[in-house]
Amino acid sequence: MNIIMQLLLLGANICMLFLPLHILNIRPFHHFKVTLQCILHHHYIIHSAFLLFLLSLFSQKMGRPPCCDKSNVKRGLWTPEEDAKILAYVANHGTGNWTLVPKKAGLNRCGKSCRLRWTNYLRPDLKHDSFTPQEEELIINLHGAIGSRWSLIARRLPGRTDNDVKNYWNTKLRKKLMKMGIDPVTHKPVSQVLSDLGSISGFPNTTTTNQMAYVNKELVMNNMAPTKTEPSGSNKSVVENTQEGQVHSWQHHIPYQVLTTENVQSQVFSETASSTSSSSSSNLTQLGSPQSYSCQTPQAQTGPHCSSFDWSEFLHSDSFVWSLNPSSLVQSEADLSINAKTNGHDKQGVSAVEGCCGASMEYQIKKQCEGHSFVDGILDRDSELRAAFPELLDASFDY
């Protein structure tokens, strides 16, 4: 009798508390749900059940609930037993509807967590060994072209996940580029980035000096050599910024590959669009191979050496590419819009390609196909800048 009275009393109290919120449709209210559950569960299990019942009644008006009750699911590293359960479940039922997987597989995990564990670690087609130089090279090329679109980049690397690529970039490749004096975000020489900063903001030289000092401090803090100023615009400047051997190794073993327009359009564009087609797997496999990135047109291979690499053109490569061959891009965009409609989940990738790949990547490709590699362009431009602004670059050591 006492329990019944308590239940009724609690129910009335909760109704008094919940009903106005329910009527007012206050959505953030569902954040209290778990907390209230925890408090009541500690002392009054029956009350908690009653509360849950009420909550379920009100849930229609509480907005989107969390994907799982995070306070009651296990988090952190996975045990071999848990892995075995996932593997067994997937072997029997396949993937899909991950929210049901924990329940069906007997796991006390969030469904999202299960999906991540499968896609990032347990999938049988994953490689668990270290990245090869070819993979490194591909990541750098693609990052330079499309930025940190890790999932798109990972699709070119069979057996690698977006998480793998992202981690590898953040821990290794980014530092490697910085060590070479190349800004890992823009893939330009640090000096050029600072020069752009100065010209865009209209800061006087003193400010630019401070910026240089800041970046050099960053380099020092990252255990990297600050940028040395080379007299008379030597094209060895970047090489001498760092340990020579490393850069030579970089340039010889991890060169920026030469790409053709056709390759990029067929690779990056079709990759996002063809994921639903039967030929997607062959495309992706082909994309992962380094030779697919070599310049195939004899004209390009024997073309004139590009002596000047204009970074402002690189920055505004959208218009540049349009002026080069607008008709082909119109065609590409038309294809993309069709593909985007037929493959909704890749729309993000398509738009990314439209925004990034179609422009800057294509520009790089054209430049590279003219026999002028990306690194060559960086080095040339860096040398020009050093020759043009020796006093500006010297000032970087004034901090």
Added chain:
DNA sequence: AATATCCGCAACCGCTCCGAC
């Protein structure tokens, strides 16, 4: 040998997109 610091990686979080209803 003990402690501090660094580093790599697995996992998590918050957000967006998209199809179904």
Added chain:
DNA sequence: CGTCGGAGCGGTTGCGGATAT
């Protein structure tokens, strides 16, 4: 048209091993 739920993405966190002091 608005809402819900699944899926995916990119950024960030934190654990555990490696290395330095």
